[in-house]
Amino acid sequence: MPWPTINDDDVTRLVANETERQNTGLQLIASENFASPAVMEATGSVFTNKYSEGYPGKRYYGGNQVVDQVEDLARQRICELFGADHANVQPHSGANANMAVYHALLEPGDTVLGLSLDHGGHLTHGSPVNASGLIYNFVGYRVSDSDERIEIEEVAALAHEHKPKLIVTGATAYPRIIEPEPFRKVADEVGALLMFDAAHIAGLIAGGAHPNPVPYCDVVTFTTHKTLRGPRGGCILTTAELAGAIDKAVFPGQQGGPQEHSIAAKAVAFAEASTDEFKTYARQIVSNAEALAAALAGEGFRLVSGGTDNHLMLLDLRPFDEELTGKEAQIVLDEAGITLNRNSIPDDPRSPFVTSGLRIGTPAVTTQGMREPEMAEIARLIASTLRQRNDAAAVAGIREEVRALCEPFAPYPQV
Numbered sequence: 117m118p119w120p121t122i123n124d125d126d127v128t129r130l131v132a133n134e135t136e137r138q139n140t141g142l143q144l145i146a147s148e149n150f151a152s153p154a155v156m157e158a159t160g161s162v163f164t165n166k167y168s169e170g171y172p173g174k175r176y177y178g179g180n181q182v183v184d185q186v187e188d189l190a191r192q193r194i195c196e197l198f199g200a201d202h203a204n205v206q207p208h209s210g211a212n213a214n215m216a217v218y219h220a221l222l223e224p225g226d227t228v229l230g231l232s233l234d235h236g237g238h239l240t241h242g243s244p245v246n247a248s249g250l251i252y253n254f255v256g257y258r259v260s261d262s263d264e265r266i267e268i269e270e271v272a273a274l275a276h277e278h279k280p281k282l283i284v285t286g287a288t289a290y291p292r293i294i295e296p297e298p299f300r301k302v303a304d305e306v307g308a309l310l311m312f313d314a315a316h317i318a319g320l321i322a323g324g325a326h327p328n329p330v331p332y333c334d335v336v337t338f339t340t341h342k343t344l345r346g347p348r349g350g351c352i353l354t355t356a357e358l359a360g361a362i363d364k365a366v367f368p369g370q371q372g373g374p375q376e377h378s379i380a381a382k383a384v385a386f387a388e389a390s391t392d393e394f395k396t397y398a399r400q401i402v403s404n405a406e407a408l409a410a411a412l413a414g415e416g417f418r419l420v421s422g423g424t425d426n427h428l429m430l431l432d433l434r435p436f437d438e439e440l441t442g443k444e445a446q447i448v449l450d451e452a453g454i455t456l457n458r459n460s461i462p463d464d465p466r467s468p469f470v471t472s473g474l475r476i477g478t479p480a481v482t483t484q485g486m487r488e489p490e491m492a493e494i495a496r497l498i499a500s501t502l503r504q505r506n507d508a509a510a511v512a513g514i515r516e517e518v519r520a521l522c523e524p525f526a527p528y529p530q531v
């Protein structure tokens with residue numbers, strides 16, 4: 117039978133429109149990046165057609181001779197890159213990876229210590245609307261009032277009080293390095309297992325810009341599409357001791373057939389992340405974040421914790437303009453071609469839907485080749501948009517400035 121010949125003009129047009137949006141605007145969402153053409157080619161490959169429930173050498177269906185090789189390649193590459201005993205590359209997302217770990221290590225109702233959501237933790241670290249919070253008893257640690265950083269003394273006090281079976285560290289909106297070693301010490305003191313959710317910073321770790329948690333943790337989870345710059349997906353690294361339990365929890369515990377096209381693309385991304393160029397990239401992400409944070413401070417914003425040492429920063433909008441909410445800022449900046457997200461700041465007086473803050477990240481703009489001079493320009497454009505937010509003509513003018521700034525850095529110029 118011939119392939120369908122109907123051209124789907126609707127989707128073709130939408131893909132072109134989205135490419136145009138990504139090429140001509142500033143993508144400052146801290147969890148986003150631009151995947152390489154090689155990663156996207158693998159994602160669009162014939163591996164999408166294959167059912168391969170199980171693991172290499174132990175599949176339920178036939179025909180997995182080649183799939184086994186690609187999944188083994190992905191596992192070997194990521195174990196080598198992070199120095200891990202074992203990898204499971206099948207989780208469809210970061211959330212799936214985390215749920216599989218909980219499924220493997222916990223019973224319903226068990227106590228887990230994690231970073232509070234309103235202080236930078238993730239939905240899967242015990243939000244009451246997420247399965248993690250419904251099934252397990254999460255207790256939250258918080259950043260300190262004084263310097264807005266995680267204090268290991270507070271983590272230790274809560275660990276001794278609540279005796280968690282698992283301690284989770286890692287964050288979704290925290291601008292500082294999280295040292296894994298002190299967490300290991302606390303976990304050992306109370307007999308807890310330790311999981312590091314490196315979803316955001318996996319690329320910084322791979323590139324040597326942040327400490328590697330693998331030697332200190334029982335389990336490390338991460339997404340492959342954030343700073344690591346691969347396809348959308350998740351990954352779990354674990355000790356040899358927990359390998360069997362983790363694999364069983366991913367399949368058959370949480371998922372059915374793995375997405376081998378994504379796994380092939382993960383293998384490509386893991387190879388890309390082990391190069392010297394990627395080390396340079398990871399360092400530049402951090403340098404760009406520092407430069408952007410300094411320039412934004414110069415415009416009158418307050419930086420939560422006073423700055424950043426990773427790929428993101430949290431802006432407190434109140435010193436810039438008491439009336440301006442995160443929600444309003446996000447909307448008007450999007451009109452100017454500057455895409456980022458509103459975010460609660462620690463002890464935010466406004467609701468999580470409104471917020472007093474913005475989260476801004478540099479992974480994507482760094483991938484497209486922007487450096488410190490462009491960061492200064494971005495800070496100026498953000499401040500200028502927000503100052504003139506009630507002037508539609510001024511915002512339209514800034515949209516053109518953003519387009520001009522992005523033009524020489526378009527990530528997908530050939531399209």
Ligand SMILES: *Cc1c(COP(=O)(O)O)cnc(C)c1O
Nearest residue numbers: 209210211238287288313315339
């Ligand atoms: C993004 C993120 C996740 C979830 O990843 P998804 O792929 O969106 O499911 C989990 N944990 C942290 C800390 C994250 O930032």
